[in-house]
Amino acid sequence: MTQFGGLAERLQKVRTQIVQAGGSAVEILAVTKGHPVEVLEAAAAVGLTAVGENYAQELVAKFEGRSFDLAVHFIGQLQTNKVRQIADLVDVYETVDRPSLIVELAKRAPGAHVLVQVNTSAEPTKGGCAPDEAELLVTRASSAGLVVDGLMTVGPTVGGPEAARPGFRMVRSLCERFGLSVCSMGMSDDFLVAVQEGSTRVRLGSVLFGMRPAPTPRVR
């Protein structure tokens, strides 16, 4: 576990920064993608309670047949044909962005907790629905029996943390408009801006665990 030495200190520092940015009840989702399975033990050992994974294959390899005291959030782009493989392992799907995925989740993971992902940067390679589609997806997911906890967004790839601010602000206001409590936004580079704009859940990888050892596998 030595490769995650210093994790407790880094976590403490992040918690302090969140409070200084005005966050009071901000959840930390520890993003463990790209790291070997030991990362899960390390996360649990410092009191983290939820982890995020991006790739179905990697998630299955890490979690199948094991049990950790950790909620598992799926945060990658999700193909409908992968839902079945991960349905028994995932607690929250954060990247619901289209009707076909809602249909598949309702079938394979009835009653699952989900977030609707909103693409606020209009980058075509990113998942997420257009902001003006979010309300319809929230309604559809609820009608399909899924539990919509809130909305999720990913800041723009370029422009630095400040470039993410308008999108974060928009998603927070959509959460309020729809009466949703979870606003999942902010990653290692932009979580302080996200907290300032009302994030209730930051998704942190590298700031906690350091650089991911291998390029994250492209296989989904």
Ligand SMILES: *Cc1c(COP(=O)(O)O)cnc(C)c1O
């Ligand atoms: C990888 C990833 C993160 C964490 O990224 P870091 O920059 O390492 O904090 C958060 N959210 C999503 C959707 C990701 O894909």
